[in-house]
Amino acid sequence: MKWVEVIVSFILTLSFLSFPSCGFQSDELLVDDEEFGLEGAPQHRSPEPIPTRSPPVTSPTRKRHSDLDSDSKIQFSLDHAFGDSDFSPAGTFSARLKTWSHGGQNLLESDDFYRIRLPSNVLSPPGRDFIISSVKARCLPRESLDEHFVIHMEGVNVLAVNYGSPGSCPYPRNLKLPAKWSFSSHTVLKNSEQAPRAPVFTEEILGGENAEGEVVQPAERSFWAKYWMYLIPLGLIVMNAVTQAMNMPEEQATGQVPAQGQPSAGAVQRGPSSAVRRR
């Protein structure tokens, strides 16, 4: 019985996972979670189902950034815009509460851009300018509206934000309305990597020279490179001659056998040719 239960739940999860457009998606999400150490699965992030046309309810604050460093404590204000409309505040970064209750469906139908913006400086917003990022609206809906932020930081400055769906967004973007009009977000903060240093060899100078030496080719072309066009015909002639020479003694040998036996003209005639064929 227990066994059956396991199987049923397994099938259920499978169907859940494969329900959104393509099979790769679940993979991607898993990788994402592993990679960036986000807590919780997407399902946990939207605890209560919000109906499509519901007024914006203050859903419980979702934690969506990692506790990796002190930067994560900072709150940004996040604005959004539908297509060409002006930016309107969408909540602060650490707790995004707004839903797509207005304009969302239109946006999905026209497959227009959903744009967001952040201040470029977290301490003195908006900094020099707003950082804008956008995505085609039909990339977002899955179970709920899944979004994925990668925020590139440099000190207190936000350099850029990569906004989009957490997984793939295959090209013919089909219209699909989400079950829940709320966002479930994944956020990653990224800082610059250090470049690998140029390798420094102090003792292996000799080895290095050898490596270079391999590449420096002798300026003179080899004998073959120069004279192949003469040598190949020559070789062919030689081979031809050799085969001729090999044929002759055998021909003589085969030719002599019938001559010694029966002095029939027909046998003599056929003798050598059949011998050749047999060889």
Next chain:
Amino acid sequence: MAIRSFLILFILFFFSSLNPILSLYEDQVGLVDWHQQYLGKVKQAVFHTHKTGRKRVVVSTEENVVASLDLRQGEIFWRHVLGSNDVIDGIDIALGKCHYPFIRRKYFESMESSRWADGVGIFSSGSKALKIITNLKIEKDNIVIIFSNGRLNAVSCIDGEVLWEKDFEGESLKVQQVIQPPGSNLIYVVGFVSSSLFEMYQINALNGELLKHESAAFSGGFLGEVSPVFSETVVALDSTGLILLTISFQNGKISFHQTPISNLVKDSFGPAKIITSSVTGIFAIKMNAVTIVIRVKDESKLEVVEKTNHETSISDALSISEGQQAFALVQHASHEIHLRVKLAHNWDDNLLKESVKMDQHRGLVHKVYINNYIRTDKSYGFRALIVMEDHSLLLLQQGEIVWSREDGLASIIDVTTSELPVERDGVSVAKVEHNLFEWLKGHMLKLKGTLMLASPQDVAAIQSMRLKNSEKSKMTRDHNGFRKLLIVLTRAGKLFALHTGDGHIVWSYLLQSLQKSKVCQHPIGLNLYKWQVPHHHAMDENPSVLVIGKCGPSSDAPGALSFVDTYTGKELSSLSLVHSVAQVIPLPYTDSTEQCLHLLIDADKHAHLYPKTPEAISTFEREFSNIYWYSVEDDNGIIKGHALRGKCTGEVADEVCFDTRELWSIVFPSESEKIIAIVTRKLNEVVHTQAKVIADQEVMYKYISRNLLFVATVALKGSVEIGSVTPEESWLVAYLIDTVTGRILHRVTHHGSQGPVHAVFSENWVVYHYFNLKAHRYEMSVIEIYDQSRADNKDVWKLVLGKHNLTSPISLYSRPDVITKSQSYFFTHSVKAIAVTSTTKGITSKQLLIGTIGDQVLALDKRFLDPRRTVNPTQAEKEEGIIPLTDSLPIIPQSYVTHALRVEGLRGIITVPAKLESTTLVFAHGVDLFFTQLAPSRTYDSLTDDFNYALLLITIVALLAAIFVTWTLSERKELQENWR
């Protein structure tokens, strides 16, 4: 048996030919490459014809070249290319009375040493009022008086020592002229203080002692420059530009005399401008298009001697005998120019009057320099060196053009290529060897050469035959695609078509839209694009190029378009735009006449589509939502992504105007990062394989996207010269950015590094060059980017059953899953430009072409810049071609593409694929031009030029004969056998 031995032979042959040749043989120089030397627009010229021997002219140019030209042929005798920081302000021959070779050397030494004497003071840029006076003598030493940057210096010719100096900088004096009355040791320095005060200094030239200092105020103020008319009189304009002022300072007494221009000419044409010349008693003013030559009679009386609508240039005075000065006047009349040489005190008579027929595509005469010589009949003859609007240089003598130089080619702005016409009847074809006998003779000679039987004369004959091969300069398309037209746009606004075979100019055209006119005072040529590339109609339609220019340096200056036929060099049409041109995006779509669609973005972020045909618009609207582009605000440190929104709204209801919107932005912190390099992939680059098989049979998929952008930023402090910051306060950040979504795919910081950054982007890798302050060396880094989302497609069964995602369309809106590999290597040279070879199908391995600081082009195999190099590569890796890791990149002397030549002032390297996959065409330009063919993996798909067809033919004939003989022999033998 036979087959086996044949196989062995074949394999032997195959291995023997595997060693690649990186360099040329000595006798191959000039076969496929050509090199042309230029000077740039001449700023100043001094004739050097005093002594017997070869006559020369020394010129200085806007490209900072000092050169000596042979007056007979116009060939370069010697040439020095100074850096862009060494602007030449003036030249003069200092030691005219010395022995010639000595002069030349001394001339340079005095210049150089005086520059050393006070650091950078004397020959630094930006000082217009530079003046050199050379005919002074102290004891046996000649001295040179140099005025520049508000300072007067006397320099000894012997050792370049500064004898005395006088500084005018502290006195807020704007020095206008430095005058030396002939035959005296006095120097007058005149100038203005605060635009209404005229000042005069009288200085003893021998010791720098200030003799007199006078000043006088003029309430009307001054405008522009002054022109000296006598040794103690100058002419200036008042601030309105309507009144001429004659200022004389005889005996230290300054007096003004005003003459309204309307008194001289009845119909005035608005404010005038003085054309300075050094001719005694004569000066010229220009009002709009009218030039008026005025003679000054005793101090204050002015008299108009000529008024003309033609463009006029006046040369400096040339003293031909005691107290006599001659000068030249060149006037432009539609198809010819009129040259007149007159004596300064005698306007009415001409010493010389000539008319020279002039090609209209040279534009107007900008400058003229004259020189005299003694004719065979002992009278004076004159020759004139003229600089034209297209920057070409011509020597006129006896009413003819003795020689001309196309020096506009020293300042190329943009290059594109065009195919030649398809070969058919009626198309001009250069003479080829029609004669079979000639052909056989040539091949017999080659045969002799191959069999080492040739005598030295034969060798010379073979070499000249190869060099003069008329095949390569034919005016038709060839099978291998080696023959093309290089269309170049020069700074003067002239288009040239150069033949890739030997570099000759096929046609040239001075673009009217890029010429100074009433509506457009400072036209600037921007770019060249392919406008029409006929493939289907290649037989009956000519390709054309689009030239984009704008009016003036400001960002909102209106643009100008011209369409030029690349076969005939005729302008098909031209357009003056109402909008500005900030960006040009060549779209990958064509209309039915095979015109390429171009999107022009103006300064107000509107997009304009060209051509403006309904068909183009409908094509464009189909792809409307797939068009994205980015813009860079360099000084702001912001990169923005854009897409189209819809038809323009507002006052301009234009069918081809579209509104745009901002999709993403990246804001670099202004206090810590500054953009110094931006590189994208070439639009027409072809990538052959998407996957790369690495050593252990693994497959890595290249992340190939046309929308990748490489950006390099440096710390604000690090954006200055190398050596002025410490490694701690300087860093360099490299970014790979997707330009559709604005995603930063990769970001890496190099601490202790700084610019300048030169980079090249190709396929899935970028190579960039910068300076490492910690290691005190230049470095080159490589970043390769691979797609992980397709990495699962390794399973053969998946591929067989079609369960892979390789064919599904890729959307950039999917979250990218990429990995990067990078490595840095030391590189010895600093770099002026980097390019990469490109071939038709992208199969041939790549080479980096590095323009070194020595103005040469170095070919470096991309394999050296492989991030996967390890110290001890495994056997499998070695087979793959991985080179053991070294800390620096090797510079192999044989791999200089330019071999012994130098492309002076190298600015750019352009690679164009030939039709033959193995070969790429390389064009390097700077002050010089250089062109060659490169085969990065050797010419594996064609026989070399010197392949001996005759020998092959003879071999085949011999073989056939041998077969025939052996066949008959065997027949006969068989017959005998049968009869036995």
